[in-house]
Amino acid sequence: MPAPLHVTFAAGPEGPWRIDRIDALCGATLEPAERLRVVEAASPKPVLAASWALCGVTSNPRYTQRAELDGLAARQQGLRRPEASRAALIPIRKTESWWAMAQDERRAIFEEQSRHIAIGMDYLPAVARRLHHSRELAEPFDFLTWFEFAPEHETAFDTMLQRLRQTPEWRYIDREVDIRLSRA
Amino acid sequence: MPAPLHVTFAAGPEGPWRIDRIDALCGATLEPAERLRVVEAASPKPVLAASWALCGVTSNPRYTQRAELDGLAARQQGLRRPEASRAALIPIRKTESWWAMAQDERRAIFEEQSRHIAIGMDYLPAVARRLHHSRELAEPFDFLTWFEFAPEHETAFDTMLQRLRQTPEWRYIDREVDIRLSRA
Numbered sequence: 001m002p003a004p005l006h007v008t009f010a011a012g013p014e015g016p017w018r019i020d021r022i023d024a025l026c027g028a029t030l031e032p033a034e035r036l037r038v039v040e041a042a043s044p045k046p047v048l049a050a051s052w053a054l055c056g057v058t059s060n061p062r063y064t065q066r067a068e069l070d071g072l073a074a075r076q077q078g079l080r081r082p083e084a085s086r087a088a089l090i091p092i093r094k095t096e097s098w099w100a101m102a103q104d105e106r107r108a109i110f111e112e113q114s115r116h117i118a119i120g121m122d123y124l125p126a127v128a129r130r131l132h133h134s135r136e137l138a139e140p141f142d143f144l145t146w147f148e149f150a151p152e153h154e155t156a157f158d159t160m161l162q163r164l165r166q167t168p169e170w171r172y173i174d175r176e177v178d179i180r181l182s183r184a
Numbered sequence: 185m186p187a188p189l190h191v192t193f194a195a196g197p198e199g200p201w202r203i204d205r206i207d208a209l210c211g212a213t214l215e216p217a218e219r220l221r222v223v224e225a226a227s228p229k230p231v232l233a234a235s236w237a238l239c240g241v242t243s244n245p246r247y248t249q250r251a252e253l254d255g256l257a258a259r260q261q262g263l264r265r266p267e268a269s270r271a272a273l274i275p276i277r278k279t280e281s282w283w284a285m286a287q288d289e290r291r292a293i294f295e296e297q298s299r300h301i302a303i304g305m306d307y308l309p310a311v312a313r314r315l316h317h318s319r320e321l322a323e324p325f326d327f328l329t330w331f332e333f334a335p336e337h338e339t340a341f342d343t344m345l346q347r348l349r350q351t352p353e354w355r356y357i358d359r360e361v362d363i364r365l366s367r368a
Binding site: 004 | 228241252253284291319320321322
């Protein structure tokens with residue numbers, strides 16, 4: 001378990017990732033921008049952005065159980081694979097009713113009812129992902145998930161999102177933006 | 185579930201709480217100081233402190249189940265009761281092996297083996313508490329727990345700490361400082 005990593009996604013005229021589109025699925029969108037930089041630091045670090053900047057921090061798993069962690073570890077691959085020239089940044093915010101629930105209630109909706117971990121597993125190792133927590137950083141979203149995949153896996157990635165968005169868990173999401181990116 | 189509250193515990197020559205003693209139970213201590221201020225804000229806010237400042241943020245429960253939350257809610261009282269003129273600030277840091285565990289493994293140690301919630305329940309409503317998370321804020325501790333109680337309950341509070349410190353959960357704590365405070 002690496003130490004928490006503070007990550008800023010900074011949109012503006014520069015950065016290695018080209019922003020191909022920004023779609024608001026629910027709630028307010030983010031303003032258009034050309035490029036995205038991903039800045040990593042060991043502690044919270046202000047990053048200037050011409051357009052917008054979203055911050056999150058990696059952390060320990062909050063719902064994943066041992067058998068699930070082992071299953072994920074056996075199949076998942078890391079970020080920055082040379083062939084993974086497509087990415088998605090999906091910021092979401094959950095409702096007050098989600099955060100008012102107890103741990104067992106949230107886990108039941110997250111996995112026993114929605115199969116969030118199981119659905120993600122179906123797309124490993126093609127889709128690499130990293131979750132960033134934002135709720136405790138006074139940010140506009142609760143989570144920022146960053147995905148990387150090769151162009152030929154974008155259709156499968158879209159299918160994964162469709163499946164997740166039909167689950168009971170998604171009834172507790174009141175803001176979601178889908179940002180697609182590519183690099184040369 | 186209130187929105188996350190950012191709280192800084194700032195030690196120096198001023199503040200409403202007098203620091204009566206600082207005891208390191210495990211790992212490095214904190215330097216002596218006279219007084220403590222507790223500064224609350226909706227977002228991370230730099231606070232100057234002559235001696236030391238520790239920051240944390242309130243969040244949703246990470247282990248507590250519905251029946252336990254209901255049991256706590258039925259008995260607990262809030263901070264700032266007039267009779268609660270004694271306080272304790274107990275910063276702790278957990279080991280890498282704790283953070284490497286899955287959610288079910290940490291929950292099993294926390295409650296099924298250590299009865300952390302059940303032990304705390306035995307001291308309600310006398311001991312009021314608020315937990316602050318620090319690990320994702322690049323702080324020297326992972327958690328800051330703030331307790332308030334009347335002087336006649338300090339012995340019971342000490343017994344509670346003794347019981348908790350004998351549990352399997354405490355094997356995963358590698359830094360703990362016990363700061364006792366009082367106010368007029």
